[in-house]
Amino acid sequence: MRKPVYSSIILKKGKEEPVLRKHPWIFSGAIAHSEGEVQAGDIVAVLSHDRKLLGYGLLEEGSIAVKMISFGTSPIEKDFWQKKFETAFSLRKALGLTNNRSTTAYRFINSEGDGMPGLVADYYNGVMVFQAQSTGMQILLHTLAESLLSVYPNHLRAIYSKPAEYTNYSVKNNNLNEGFLWGNAENVVIKENGFQFEVDFMKGQKTGFFLDQRENREMMRRYAIGRSVLNCFCYTGAFSVYAFGGGAIRVDSVDSSGTAIENCERNLQLNGFDAFPHSCIKADALKYLDDMKEEYDLIILDPPAFAKHSHQKANAVRAYRHINRLAIRKAKPGSFLFTFSCSQVIDSSLFSGIILSAAIEAEREVKLLHHLTQGPDHPVSIFHPEGEYLKGILLYIF
Structure with missing residues (x-):
């Protein structure tokens, strides 16, 4: 450890309750003062207003001032x-x-x-x-x-x-x-469920591959047999690979990034699907959805986060509603739609409301089949529901 004895953060009276409930975030407004020399990145002891040790956390800059790494009075040992x-x-x-x-x-x-x-x-x-x-x-x-x-x-x-x-x-x-x-x-x-993917962990998005969708890709594979599939925001083409693995008769993969299109082609080839009926299309997904005819009966919408901060929420709501309205409107009768949001500021309840609005505006009959989320290797602390960032819904459109 960098310090054998830790400086302290003293909370205001009444502000210890979230910590006692093991919520890991302490906001700057909850802090009365600090004791000892402190700077961002330090491990600090967190004390209640009456100086009871509540645990230890990492001091950060911004509105979330401390992120807890332990709760209770146990000291931080070498291991x-x-x-x-x-x-x-x-x-x-x-x-x-x-x-x-x-x-x-x-x-x-x-x-x-x-x-x-x-x-x-x-x-x-x-x-x-x-x-x-x-x-x-x-x-x-x-x-x-x-x-x-x-x-x-x-x-x-x-x-x-x-x-x-x-x-x-x-x-x-x-x-x-x-x-x-x-x-x-x-x-x-x-390998993921037997399929192979090349991962560029140095230059790719996030750490190189979206592991959180593994179970959702496997579910989609079960619905793909005999269907024409559109994979929007395809990135590595993982959903496209799974679709062919599930028996899709055609897969079109769309992304605005040329690198993503190359990755998609490479992964299809890696799994022996490069000769199957497919197109990897460099295009804006919104424009593609707007221009296309009713030719797909399974559509995947897995866009990047439309909002990373709360002040962007209103714009994100409009963007999610618009893209889902287009997909629902253009889907063939008897289609499946897998739609997702990874925006942390859009919770599952709000996302469900957005999809409802999109269905109403699209003037289609829609049934909800499944609520989807991140895989179990992306656990969410029951004390920190904000950690459930991936929301997904499987719809049937007729």
């Missing part, structure tokens, strides 16, 4: 992070992911869901990719890598740190902790 990793590993082992020949990639650390707010870690067939999304976790990256190696002695070829949104620490220190923290590797090929 603190190792125990966090062991707990995370135990869950993934219980899920059947740590020694699985047909699936060699999974989310290993899911931030607050694994008690490590500000850190995402994805395992790609021997390569662990860290994304530190807070100053505290960026500072700790080398310590975390050392702790990880004691948990994964025979599973890893490399540990790579990929920058997320820039924090003041990363700017001041010129991304000091970016790159390989241990070992070395190039792009990797993973």
